[in-house]
Amino acid sequence: MLSAIIVLTLLATVFGLILGFAAIRFKVEGDPIVDQIDSLLPQTQCGQCTYPGCRPYAQAIANAEANINQCPPGGETTMLALADLLGVDPLPLGAEHQAEPEATVAFIIEDTCIGCTLCIQACPVDAILGAAKQMHTVIESECTGCELCIPPCPVDCIIMQPVKQETRNWKWPYPVQTLELRK
Amino acid sequence: MIRQLFRYKGGVKLSDHKQESSSQPIQKVTLPKRLILPLQQHIGAPASAIVSVGERVLKGQMIAKSDGHISAPVHASTSGRVVEITDFAIPHPSGLKAPCIVIESDGNDAWCDHRKPVDDCHHYTPEQIREHIRHAGVVGLGGAGFPSFLKLTVGSERVVETLILNGAECEPFISCDDRLMRERAEEIIKGLMVMQHALVAKACVIGVEENKPEAAAALRSAISALAVEVEVVEVPTLYPTGGEKQLIKILTNKEIPPKTLPIEKRVVVHNVGTAAAVYRAICLGEPLISRVITIAGAVKKPGNYEIPFGISAAQLLEQVGIEEESVERIIHGGPMMGFALNTLDVPLIKTSNCLLVTDPNTVPLRNKQLALACIRCGSCADVCPINLLPQQLYWHSRAKDFDKAQDYNLFDCIECGCCDYVCPSQIPLVQYFRFAKTSIWQAEQDKKQAELAKERHEFRQFRIEREKAEKKARHKAKAAKVAAKNVGADDKKKAIEEAMARVKAKKQQQEANVSASKTEPGDNT
Amino acid sequence: MQLNTPSSPHIHSGYQLSQLMQRVLLALLPAIVLYVLFFGWGIVVNILIAVVAALAFEALALLLRKRPLAPYLGDYSAVLTAVLLALALPPLAPWWLIVVATFFAIVFAKHLYGGLGYNPFNPAMIGYVVVLISFPREVTSWLPPEAVSGQVVSFIDALRASFTGILGNGIPPDTLSMATPLDHVKTQLTQNHAISEIITGNGIFGQLAGSGWEWINLAFMVGGIWLIYKKVIHWYIPVAMLGTLVLISGLFWLIDAERYASPLFHLLSGGAILGAFFIATDPVTASTTNRGRILYGIGIGLLVYIIRSWGGYPEGVAFAVLLMNMLAPTLDYYTQPRVFGRGR
Structure with a gap:
């Protein structure tokens, strides 16, 4: 019983260290998610998403403060592209929004x-x-x-x-x- | 020696329905009062008008010049007066309007005096010949309308082994090339010789489908009469053998990769009609202002007609005779790749090779709105001349999953319609592919637009920031001054006096300097 | 003048989906005739029940999905599924068994996935496997050929048997039923009998393979070859599947003819021929590229032999087809043909 606990704890520690090391050593300087989101937005800068421009909206989505269906000019296409990028479920567009504006x-x-x-x-x-x-x-x-x-x-x-x-x-x-x- | 022929995969055998129109010789049409000449009758940039409303023009006079490298000029098809330069419906699947020059004919049909016939093209360099052809507004008359001079240009390091004339004409109902080959074989061969000279091509081959033996015979007799070395090859009757890349495959076994021009594989293909137009441009000095068009289907007098560009479909069909009540569709081009017109008030242009009038008795159409489900039977893949998998392309295009569709080489599709033709579920496959292609183009355009907007927005923000910063700096400076004032009014007064004194001194000094010598800089201390 | 402007092409070959399905049904006809000759009218009753049930379920599903009835009922796809399913089930099977199988085939395997063209699995085989697993006794009790049992099954007999479970002269069909040749060989082999021992003297084995079955299967093959000739199906799947089955069974047969049945027996005893020409070639669920079709056929052939020889069931066509259905999209993706002008 005790030996099992010790072995498992040891294993967990070792793997944790390896993972932690890998996370630092092989860190990928990827395209920050905000940039990726921003590149999918139509850049109309219209503010209809309630944010002052496309980039602030992208930032808000990245911080999970905004939904992906708040961009009327982008319509369904943008919403689906965002859902695809972020791996979340598509959300219905508001009734006042057209699918293809x-x-x-x-x-x-x-x-x-x-x-x-x-x-x-x-x-x-x-x-x-x-x-x-x-x-x-x-x-x-x-x-x-x-x-x-x-x-x-x-x-x-x-x-x-x-x-x-x-x-x-x-x-x-x-x-x-x-x-x-x-x- | 009999040339070995090769086969491309797929294709369909169609009943050709050419007899009704090909049995009559090419006929002339009465010149209409009003001609509408679109500025774009070719692939590339639209031409730009060089005449103004009210101006008198003569037949063959250039009325719009090419704009950019890939473009072609437009010439007046008859003499008369320019009455309008505005948007009119043009023959295009969208049915949209585009800029056109409208000429009111004066009935004289008087030629302009710019014609400079060339009796022997060998006196000119290939460059001069090309420039002449370009100036004459010659474009591919097979249907696409690519400016011909571009296809007569060889890079310095390239050699043209085979110059092919395309006389396959594989679409049903169309017989304008057939009649042209039968009646004007000599013009075609002479035009071909000009092309050969321009390209310095080693060999010339004319591919004619087996269902046009009279055309092949006429070409052969013209070749022997002119004593030139041209091979006429009968190719199997199979749709779409008239496709440029398909014909190259059949005659030379070379496969031209997508997005590449045949010239990269040392082959050039021109339509037989284009060869005749080149002959006219060079040997007669006539620019491209007319062509032969097939009128087929539910008309009283089907046949081939030589039309001046700008005549409207309505004007032409009136002369040919149609029964309006029973007409279902009027197709510009052939039944496989042509598009239906939404109005008859469209001008016929350089790329108009056929008008097919359909009624339920002559051309049974399909109702494509009643398509059933795709059962992936693969009939479409069997007939696809490009060896694509239309069933997969359909699946992804339908779902608007354009990335996947491109994985299956959507853009290699030539829209020949074979898949559509055989589909047992009658799915409008080609329309799905066209929808997908144009959607992708639009998305790319939108992306570019978005990028531009982003750039401008970012610059604007940068500008606002900068202005803010400058304002702030100014405020700061002002504040500093105010602060300085508050520190002591005496100090300030003193400072002002001192400054005034300095200025005075400086002024005197400067005056002295100026009077003393103009070249020496002033001493500020 | 009102002009329509749909996309090209404007003409069509006239070939219809319903025609395609009708041809497949026609190709099944010779085998069905032989089936009646050897096994009596039971199969006809099966087919009738299955077709009626399939059309009813199809109509119901279409109504629920708010689709028009006529074009979909008229495409014969439900009829074809029903006939294939009926052919897979034993003659004299009780009516409810057929109805349950048809229900799963049409409603679950087809319409819940979106109807014709959207089903990843062969509906007939789903229906068959559902009842095979749920009602093993009913699905495995096959009639021996009439010549063997001496019992002639008329149409009325078959109808009565299907609905009451009793044949004309009062005997329940169970007492008549026997294992299929494949089943028989399998059970005997597990009891360490040699093949020659099993086959000789047993009436259910004919000259080539299972008695009666051999001719029915040859008739299926004739129908299938006609379909290939008519370009309704391609040769790739049947040839790859049967070729693989013959090769691998031949290999084991050469190693030990007493423990492994002959290729001919494998080919003509069970559902291999029907499966190869009519079930594996179901275009919706099969691979759709030519190379993919060959791999798909090979996979089914292999799986059929593996299941028959070492699996828990005497016949493996249904499972093999369903397993390969899962692989079909992947096969399609990796076996795209070389596009004109590309990659030379």
């Missing part, structure tokens, strides 16, 4: 714009050009569609427009199978 860009109605620069200050990716008292313009290719420029605008001259469908960025639709639809 439509890509949009901001557009400034130039006749209405008074050149207040408030939107320029709000844009997280510097995608709005303009100066005080001068008309502003959105650089379409840089706009992430985060809508952060809309609330500050005092004259409501910013609208969201769907990204123009061109043959270049057109996607074949997923085949419709009537037999698999619920009756």
Whole structure:
């Protein structure tokens, strides 16, 4: 009885030491998880996840403070990618979130714009050009569609427009199978 | 010597339905009043317009120049006036609109005077020939529309052993190449000779499917009449032998790996129609402004028609005669790889080789929305000419597991449709593969976009931080000054006086210096 | 004009799933006819009960899963499963045995996994194994050929036996039943009898293998070869499986013909032929690459011989198929064919 306990304790100690040594000696400087999470996020910096930008949200997920289904622009794809990366179960998206959100860009109605620069200050990716008292313009290719420029605008001259469908960025639709639809 | 032929795995035997359209000679069409010329009629970057609205143009005049290396110019198909440059529906599976130049014909069909026919291409260097072909807007007329001059370019270290002309035309219903070979064999051979000169190719072979004996005979007699060395080879009738890589395999036993051009294996393939276009570009000095198109299926006068680019499908079908009520689908291209049009108001362009009008009697279509489950029977794998496993690709594409689909070489799929054709469950396999491919491209695009946004966001944060820091520094400096002021007003007064005195002294000194000598720097002490 | 714009290709060969299943059923027909000739009408009653039950369970499962009935019932897959299952069970088996087996095949092995095409295991074999384990006595009591027992089983007899457990003249089928040739050889071998001793003079053994069985199995083979000719199945699995079985049984037979039965006996006595051409080739659960199919067939052949010779059951086709089903996805992954232009 006693000898068994001693043997097991000894074994446990030895293995523990080996493991501890290995953990230090063969430490892998891996891609920190926050970076990996961040790279899956759409980088719209929209703050709809309640965090001030994509990286803070990634940090929050890594610290298990946030759920993986809080990113509306990423939709289902991002949620599933996060679930896959973190090895957790996929979570349902909120009812107000679309599975495949439509890509949009901001557009400034130039006749209405008074050149207040408030939107320029709000844009997280510097995608709005303009100066005080001068008309502003959105650089379409840089706009992430985060809508952060809309609330500050005092004259409501910013609208969201769907990204123009061109043959270049057109996607074949997923085949419709009537037999698999619920009756 | 009879050339040894090889076989690629898979393929399907299709009933060719070519008779109805191939029995008639190529016919001309009446020139329509209005021609719509898309800026992109080829693979690569769209051309950019060089005419403006209201401008008069002549037939053969360049109206849009190529933009970038992989691009092709567009020429006016007739003389007239540019009335609009705007977005119109173009022949594309998406049915989307794209920029087009609209020409209103003046009815004169007057040629521009830029034509410079070349009687013997051997007087020119391959580079000059290529530039000429590029300028003439010649693209592959087999269906893909790759700018031809690119496929006539050899790297300095490369040698072209075999130049193949593709006259296989394996899709059912299409017979435009067949008629072209029968009627304009000499043009094709002359064009081939120009291509051979441009490529310095050692041997020329024309592959023609066995179901077109008249075409092969016409080519042979043209070859003997011109006394040139070209081999015409009859290849077995099997779909998709007209695929570039499949034809190379059959004729040379070389397999071109995915994402590589045949030239890396010392082979170049051009369509027979392209050869005829090259002939016209070089020997007649005519740019590519028309082509032969097959109209087949449920039309009153099926056959082959020589059309000016920009004529709309509606205008052409009106001349050919269709019964609108019974029409189910209008397919641009063949029934295996073509796409259905959602409107007839699309212009026909350089890549339009066929319009197939279907009604339930002439072309029985399938209802692909009633697909049953995949039972993994493997019929698709048996017929896949690329030796893929479509059943696995389907499984993963359907589940949107694109990484797995790429493990099974999704991007090697040529979308020939053989798998779809034989699937007993009638699953729209090709559409799943297209969906997967375009989704992956889009995801890559989104990823790039996200990266860019991230970079910009990070830079913005850095900028804000920096501004904050600068502000802080300024505040600090100000605070220090205020603090200094508080320490003693006398000190400050004194300091100001001292400073003023210094400035005064300095000024005097400077004035003195300037008057004394302009070259000597001022002494500050 | 309203125009449809689905993806290419726009035409189809016209070959249908139901046609494929019908051809497999047709290929089973000659063997079923011989079965009736040798063993009476019991098998027909089995098939009828199984088919009715399978269609009923299929319809029920489809209703519960809210799928349309007509296209799925019309694909003949449930019918095929039912017929294969009926062929695996002894003639004159009680009706409830067949219904239970069909229930597990259709509902558990097929629909709970998502229906046709999604089942990892062969439904017919799952149904068979469930009743084999649960009701060993009923599943192993086989009728001897009519020529041996002298008992002619008419259709009415078979029907009555199935539902009441009593044959026409009042005898329960159990008293008639005998072990199958494979079972008999196995039990005798464990009692240290030599093969020659076991076979000679026993009516259940014919010229080549089990009496009656030999011809039925040859008929299965004819049907299977027709399926290969018709390109419904590929040759890889049957040839690999039967080849392996013949090779390995031949090897042991050459070593000691008195302790190991001959290859011919292994081939034609049990369910090896039926299994090779009709069960192992079930495309849903088999490997789907050509090299994978060969490995899959070899695996089944090996397992069949191992189970028959050293396992607890006289016949191993069902277990062998199910075990190899598990391996099929892995085989597929590692036996992808060389893609055109790649890796030369």
